[in-house]
Every structure is written in structure tokens, then in C-alpha cells.
Amino acid sequence: MATTDEIPGPAGLPLLGSMFDLRNDSLGTFLNAQRAHGDVVRIFAGPPGIRATVYAVFSAEGVQQVLATESANFRKDNAFYQELRESFGNGLLTSQDEDYLRQRRLVQPLFTRRRVDGYAEAVATEVARVTEAWRTAEDSTVDVIDEMTGFALRAVARILFGTDVEAAVEIVERAFPVMGDYVLRRGFSPLNIPRDWPTPGNRRALAAHEELYAVCDRIIAERRAAGTAEDGGQDLLSLLSEAESAEDGSFDASELREQVLVFLLAGHETTATSLGFALHLLALHPEQRKRAHEEVDRVLAGRVPGAADLDALPYLTQVLKEAMRLFPAAPAIGRRAVEATEIGGHTIPAGADVIVAPWVTHRHPAYWEDAERFDPERFTPEAEASRPRYAWFPFGGGPRACIGQHFSMLESVIALAMLLQEFEIEAIDTEVPVNAAITLQAAGSARCRVRSRTGGGAPSAGAGPADPA
Structure with missing residues (x-):
């Protein structure tokens, strides 16, 4: 077995590494x-004395060790997750150990397939808003990444808050970018000043933090006082408020807010990335777009899709899966090793920061031929079935694993089907540069030209058959 010193990697600059x-x-x-190195x-990154060392694992088998078979040895103890906890709270995304297990047990019943399928109508309502806006778009041009970011935020806010969606969306749109940056x-800086020092950056982040917490606390307090959603329905906030078990108790007000913030963060940026790039890729590839149109027309025949249509x-x-391969919303995932672990014939030392990167593994030549080519097949x-489980x-x-997987796919398929039902899309921007933030971010525009396929109005969100309960 190779020693730690023998693990290869880029030399980078003499003093600063990579x-x-x-x-x-x-x-x-x-x-x-x-x-270059396997x-x-x-x-290595940074000057001696404050140099960081990261161990990156790219094979499907290695990823499986880190995330699954030896996951107890790879924890969310790194600086990035600590900063995420400080800003967004100790919800499902950031919590660990008994905190995480208790939260997961309380939340899991709200994310069963049956329960999630009930959110299809709320998703369709928000897609209908998009189709109406696209019909009147200036020069018939839209940026599909921006549009899907707005759609996904409104959809998850509607599912969380019901009719309180407007108040939440305005503040999230303003506060999240500040807090994310x-x-x-801070998460990737070798040295940070204390958060309570009154620097301009700290003050901006604190103001965004307080504004976001305040709107969540207000909606939660009003909902608990009223006992249900304003429309009498069961939005996710109502269900979270009622979540309780003899073993785990229930969420107090601060815990409830932390779960809401995590769902807002993880539930809109990830879906927006997948859906936006799926649209852009179809806009670039007429043959695949034609096949998608044919499937939508054949299956739906003009009606609004529901959860029962996914299969x-x-x-x-x-x-959508191919879009998520090429543009994974979480392009790199960090952990910290508790004990020394052998992966791929090398020893990852105890205490090491470890990265697994969907961006790389999803392009690995051992699993993907001509990996940069868009091919839904x-x-x-x-x-x-022919690929290793963690090649994707x-x-x-x-x-x-993300508790919202089924919700993300439900939302994305319904949205994609409704938009393709209504519009022909052609790409104006042929390449969209990206960078890695908390999630994958477009660093340029993804403009497409949209043209109505129907010449009339889109079906209303209530036009389709009711989903089975």
C-alpha cells in the first residue's frame, strides 16, 4: 500500500501550490x-504555515467508500460546513450524529413518494406563471438559467409556505446571494477575522442573515398561531410544525427555522441548475429536442402533467439525468477523514480534507465514452445497470443522500414537460461558463429564443386529471 507521501498531484507554484x-x-x-495523476x-494550496492539503477521490469505487460504505469515517467537519452552519443553521444539510438522525426521522415521513406527489399541482401553478411570462418576453428571448432559478425558488417557497410565498421570495432573492458569497x-480562506468584527463584509452578511431569519420566524409564528396554512391546506411548514414522535419529540421554533432555511437553499438552487441546463442542452440539440417534444405530445396530449405521468x-x-451528469448542482462534495483510510491503494491520513467531485467522476473515461457529448441514451x-453505482x-x-431526490425529479419533469408542451426553444448562447459556489453557478448567460408551439394559451394547472392519493 502506498504511503501518504506517494499520493500524486499537481506541483503548482513553488510557494503557493495550486x-x-x-x-x-x-x-x-x-x-x-x-x-494527469489518477x-x-x-x-496543496497556500503558503507554508497556513497551507491547506486536499485529497481528491475520483473513482466510483472511491466515492462509494467516502459517501456510503465508510461514511462514518468521513464527516462534515470541515471549515466550509462550519461556515454553512453559522449562516444557515444546523438543519439536515449540516447537522451530524444524533442531531442529524433525529431530524431525519422527523422529516422523512414528509418526503415519502406519496406525500411528495401531492406537491405536483403547486409545481404546475408556478410553471404556468413562467409560460405566461415567456409568451410576452421581449424579442422572444429568455435566459433559461435565470428563469429556472426564479421558478424553482417560487415553487419550493409555495410548497413550504403556501400562500405566504410572496413575502419569502423577495427576501430570499436578496439575502441568499449575500450569504452564499x-x-x-470564509469557508475556503486559510484565515478569517471574527464574524462579529464590524467590517463592511460582516455587516452586509449580518443584515442579510437577520432579514432572512426574521421573515422565517414571522411566518412560522403566524402559522403556529393560526394552526394551519391560510388556505386551510397542508403546506410543508404546517407538516414540519406538526412533525412529532415519542422518541424524537418535535421541532422547536429555532429548529423549524433551520429546516426551512435548508429546504429553501438546497431545494431551489439544485433543481434550478438541473432544469436550466436541461433546457439549454435541448435548445442546442434539435434531434434530442424533437424526441422530447414527441414524447410530451404523445403522453400528455395537451393536458397538464401530474405525478402519475412521471413513469x-x-x-x-x-x-434531466444527462443534464445532471454534465452540470451537477453539487459539483464537489467535501468531507473530513476521522481515521486513516485506504482508497485506491493510497492512504488518506486521519484528519485530512477529502473531496469527491461529481464534476470529474461524471466525466471519467472509465464510465463515460465521449464524456462531453450530450446523450440522454x-x-x-x-x-x-451496466455502470458502477457511484459513476453518477x-x-x-x-x-x-439528498432527502429531496424524488421531489427534485418530480418538479423537474413536470416543469420540463409543460415548457416543451408550450414552446420551441433554440439556443442563442452556445456555451455557458460555470463556476463552483455553494452550488454550481452559471458565470454567463444562457439565452434562448422561445416560440409558442400552440398559438394559444397553456393548459391551466387544474386541467389535468387528479393525481392518485
């Missing part, structure tokens, strides 16, 4: 490291 490469293009740095790579900057739209699901059942992991994996 610091500038990681800062300027972390995803390209990881991809180049795999191509599936377990050591990367702050977390990212009848397999090609749309393949399109990679996700037929037969093709999926946009939702993470193991005991910490």
Missing part, C-alpha cells in the same frame, strides 16, 4: 488533476 488554480477554476483543476490525488469566501415520460427523465435502464451521484449517496 492556490490560484483552485481559486480561479477549481473544477478545471480537479479535472486536470484526475487526467483517481486519488493530493493538492460570504460562506464561500410515462422516460425520455424527459433521461434528458446514457440513462436507459440497460445503460444505467448528483444527489450524493449513502446515509446522507
